[in-house]
Amino acid sequence: MMENIGLAAMMETPCVVVNVQRGGPSTGLPTMVGQADIMQARWGSHGDYETIALSPQSPQEAFDLCIDAFNLSELYRVPVMFMLDECVGHMTEKVVIPEADEIEIVPRKLSDKKPGDYFPYDFEGDSIPEMVRAGDGYRFHTTGLTHDRRGYPVMSAECQEWNVRHLIEKIRNNADRIARYDEEDLDGAEVVVIAYGITSRVTRMAIDMARKKGVKVGFVRLIVVWPFPETHVRKLAGKVKAFVVPEINYGQIVLEVERCAAGKAAVTGVPHGGGGVHDPELIFKAIMEAVK
Amino acid sequence: MSAPDRAPTIAEHPISPFLRMDRIPHIWCPTCGIGTVVKCFATALQELDLDLDKCAVVSGIGCTGRVAGYMKLDAFHTTHGRAIPFATGLHLGRPELNVTVFSGDGDLVGIGGNHFIHAARRNIDLLVILINNFIYAMTGGQNAPTTPISAKSSTMPFGNYEQPFNIPYLADCCGATYVARWTSLHIRRVTKACREALQKKGFRVIEVITPCSTLYSRLNKLGTGLDLLRFYHDNAEIRHGADTRELDIDFQKRIVCGKFVDRERPSFAERRDAHYRNILGDRFVPMPPEGGWLHE
Numbered sequence: 001m002m003e004n005i006g007l008a009a010m011m012e013t014p015c016v017v018v019n020v021q022r023g024g025p026s027t028g029l030p031t032m033v034g035q036a037d038i039m040q041a042r043w044g045s046h047g048d049y050e051t052i053a054l055s056p057q058s059p060q061e062a063f064d065l066c067i068d069a070f071n072l073s074e075l076y077r078v079p080v081m082f083m084l085d086e087c088v089g090h091m092t093e094k095v096v097i098p099e100a101d102e103i104e105i106v107p108r109k110l111s112d113k114k115p116g117d118y119f120p121y122d123f124e125g126d127s128i129p130e131m132v133r134a135g136d137g138y139r140f141h142t143t144g145l146t147h148d149r150r151g152y153p154v155m156s157a158e159c160q161e162w163n164v165r166h167l168i169e170k171i172r173n174n175a176d177r178i179a180r181y182d183e184e185d186l187d188g189a190e191v192v193v194i195a196y197g198i199t200s201r202v203t204r205m206a207i208d209m210a211r212k213k214g215v216k217v218g219f220v221r222l223i224v225v226w227p228f229p230e231t232h233v234r235k236l237a238g239k240v241k242a243f244v245v246p247e248i249n250y251g252q253i254v255l256e257v258e259r260c261a262a263g264k265a266a267v268t269g270v271p272h273g274g275g276g277v278h279d280p281e282l283i284f285k286a287i288m289e290a291v292k
Numbered sequence: 293m294s295a296p297d298r299a300p301t302i303a304e305h306p307i308s309p310f311l312r313m314d315r316i317p318h319i320w321c322p323t324c325g326i327g328t329v330v331k332c333f334a335t336a337l338q339e340l341d342l343d344l345d346k347c348a349v350v351s352g353i354g355c356t357g358r359v360a361g362y363m364k365l366d367a368f369h370t371t372h373g374r375a376i377p378f379a380t381g382l383h384l385g386r387p388e389l390n391v392t393v394f395s396g397d398g399d400l401v402g403i404g405g406n407h408f409i410h411a412a413r414r415n416i417d418l419l420v421i422l423i424n425n426f427i428y429a430m431t432g433g434q435n436a437p438t439t440p441i442s443a444k445s446s447t448m449p450f451g452n453y454e455q456p457f458n459i460p461y462l463a464d465c466c467g468a469t470y471v472a473r474w475t476s477l478h479i480r481r482v483t484k485a486c487r488e489a490l491q492k493k494g495f496r497v498i499e500v501i502t503p504c505s506t507l508y509s510r511l512n513k514l515g516t517g518l519d520l521l522r523f524y525h526d527n528a529e530i531r532h533g534a535d536t537r538e539l540d541i542d543f544q545k546r547i548v549c550g551k552f553v554d555r556e557r558p559s560f561a562e563r564r565d566a567h568y569r570n571i572l573g574d575r576f577v578p579m580p581p582e583g584g585w586l587h588e
Contacts, residue, residue: 003371134366135386137345141312141361143369152315153361153369 005079006045007144009167012077012121012129014108016069019081020089021197021248023274033086034274035197036249041081042226048164050171052178053081053226055196059093065223071106072178076170077128083225085248087198087277115139120151123166126173175227182221189218191290192236193244194257196222198277203246206283215291225253233260242290246270246283266290310334310344312364319358323517325476325502326356326423330363332479333394333421336486347390350379352399354430355504356423359394373404376411379418387561387579390490391417397424397438401457405437412466414560415494421486422459422497425504426541433507440543444511459499460552461536469494471536471553475501475524478549485551494559501547514544 008015021037023029041053052072056062062084073080111118111130115138123129132138145153146160171178186192191210195203200221207217218240222229233256237243242265245254254269261267270286272278311334320326337347349367351360352375360367366389370378375395383391393400400408400422411418426443428434433446438459442451463471470492472485482500489496503509503520514520524547532550539548558566568576 004374007371007374133386134348134368134382135346135389139345139364139366141367141369143361144371145369152312 002040002044003046005051006047006049008079009045009049009051010047010144010147010163011142012167013079014070014073014077016066016073016080016082018084020084020086022086023248029275031086031090032275033198033248033277035083035085035199035247036252036274038083038196038225038247038249038252041083049167051079051081051226052076052171052224053083055083055085055222055225056088057197057200057221058088059091059095061223062088063095063097067103067105071104074106074108075128076174076178077131078171081226083197085197119149121147121149121163121166123149123170126166126169128170171227175229176231178224178227179229179232180223181229181232182219182223184219185216186218186220186236186239188216189239190216190241191244191287192218192220192240192242193246193283193287194220194222194233194253195246196225196253197248199246199248202277202280203283205280206246206278206287209280209284210287210291213288215287217287222253228253228256228260230256230260233257234262237261237264240265242266242268244268244270244283244286244290246272246278246286248272248274248277307331307334307338310337310364311362315362318362320355321504321506321517323503323505323520324355325425325500325517326359328476328479329421329423329482329500329502330359330394332482333392333486334363335483336490339483340487340490342390342490346388347392348379348382349392349394350375350382351393352395352404354396354399354428355425356394356396357399357430363394373399373402373407375399376404376407376416376418376420380407380411380416383417384561387417390419392419392421392490394421395423396429397422397426397459398428398436401459401462402428402437405457409462409466412463412468412495412497415467415469415557415563416560417493417495419486419489419496420498422499423502424459424499425502425508427504427508427511429504429507433511438541440541443508443543446507446511456541458536458540459497460539463495463497463499464536464553467495467557468497468553469555469557470496470498470551472497472549472551473499473501473539473547474549475521475528475547476503477521477524477528481530481549488551488554492554493562494557501541512543 021034022031023034054065056065069080069082120140141151146163148154210217250271251269258267347365349360349363351357353372360369375393379391379393435445435448438456439452460471470489474482485498503517505517527546528549529546530550
């Protein structure tokens with residue numbers, strides 16, 4: 001599985017991988033909730049590459065974001081990880097399905113170059129190379145090996161640098177453009193809770209509880225988890241006292257928040273082993289602790 | 293011996309139009325048999341005068357995995373064992389393509405064994421050219437699911453004791469429509485088998501026994517690749533239509549070659565279309581032959 005996600009990253013093949021997370025490791029909890037594959041979505045295959053990961057919080061969002069997932073994968077020629085969790089995956093809610101012509105679809109960018117003039121990995125900086133289809137006369141070659149602009153394998157440190165840097169930069173340089181999050185009441189917030197997926201819904205109750213106690217709590221719900229909204233969290237870190245990061249794992253996104261807070265704000269994780277969602281009381285306690 | 297007036301250039305080779313000459317020389321060892329089989333396949337394409345824009349090659353990993361990199365077709369070098377699933381996707385997405393999987397024994401019946409079995413069962417329209425050199429060659433001569441009993445490999449220095457796969461039998465009982473075995477000495481036979489198989493539908497398997505002088509031959513003290521070709525010459529027995537159950541290969545014993553299976557069976561695509569036509573009637577819209585799910 002992961003080897004082929006690496007192949008898609010290396011060949012720059014657009015694809016969407018749906019992961020409805022349950023508790024693990026191994027067969028773990030079939031089928032009860034977990035959110036412990038978030039780092040795997042980023043680092044699962046060997047080697048250096050970037051992915052995009054989306055985390056819906058409701059059936060409606062699962063529908064809408066799935067379209068975005070395909071669009072992003074076409075736009076950046078990258079595997080997009082669609083990171084549901086078991087709760088959202090099994091959830092029943094009203095979903096409004098728009099008319100087909102109301103749905104925005106990013107068409108695949110096909111090259112209009114003639115065979116002979118076309119190279120599969122022709123790009124400048126972080127631009128995205130154009131694709132062609134098999135059977136259309138281009139007789140092109142792609143490989144999972146480190147390759148040059150022709151798609152031919154080249155076993156050298158220089159080519160590796162050229163090849164891998166492109167896989168990284170096409171996402172990293174566009175991270176702010178890809179980033180998506182909901183935010184609430186960040187102005188004057190003392191504590192900001194950062195959550196995603198089902199945990200973001202549980203968090204709302206904890207935030208209400210804290211607000212009743214007079215604490216100014218802001219909320220950031222990650223919609224795009226990878227690339228992580230680094231710029232945004234760095235800015236917030238200068239303004240707030242603490243971040244609280246509940247997630248159904250033993251600390252994954254909290255590490256990213258810590259990295260971006262860079263000591264400017266305290267960071268508290270609220271871990272959970274999986275099999276159920278957080279008791280809002282736990283998140284509430286973490287908020288009250290953080291505000292002290 | 294006097295020197296020729298001018299040295300022949302590689303560009304003049306009859307199959308050079310089928311190769312990426314800008315990637316030659318290739319990485320294969322002297323006396324390796326893979327290049328010979330590539331030539332047979334290219335000759336078959338040439339003789340059939342197929343539209344090369346509609347021919348694609350998919351390889352996995354390993355020595356034979358490099359074939360896709362040298363063929364001047366739409367050619368894909370994928371992950372270990374996953375050439376058949378990749379090729380299945382290519383065939384389903386662009387059904388008008390003639391897709392050939394060109395890979396090794398370790399790749400196709402080792403890590404990719406399950407894909408091989410199910411592609412044969414579903415009768416996917418793929419030609420599989422399986423180069424069998426009895427060993428994992430590129431990674432250092434480890435024991436393969438094809439290593440004959442008592443043959444040595446780097447992981448079985450005292451000889452192999454595992455029962456190897458009989459590939460024609462495996463392909464036959466899983467439902468392949470064409471099954472043949474040759475050695476890389478049988479240049480005209482391999483070419484003919486490629487020609488026949490390229491014109492058929494369904495899951496077609498051509499196993500070609502090839503010398504690996506660098507590992508298999510060295511570990512087993514069998515001499516050079518040339519010595520192995522001599523061995524094939526003396527020990528290959530042609531028995532067309534032989535019972536595939538009797539095609540086990542023992543260490544340095546006779547190798548039964550020939551065409552064992554040539555039958556018609558509805559392919560995956562034919563069954564799928566017939567099924568939906570039956571269930572959905574006029575509501576069934578088959579995928580256009582040139583593929584149709586892309587927005588243009």
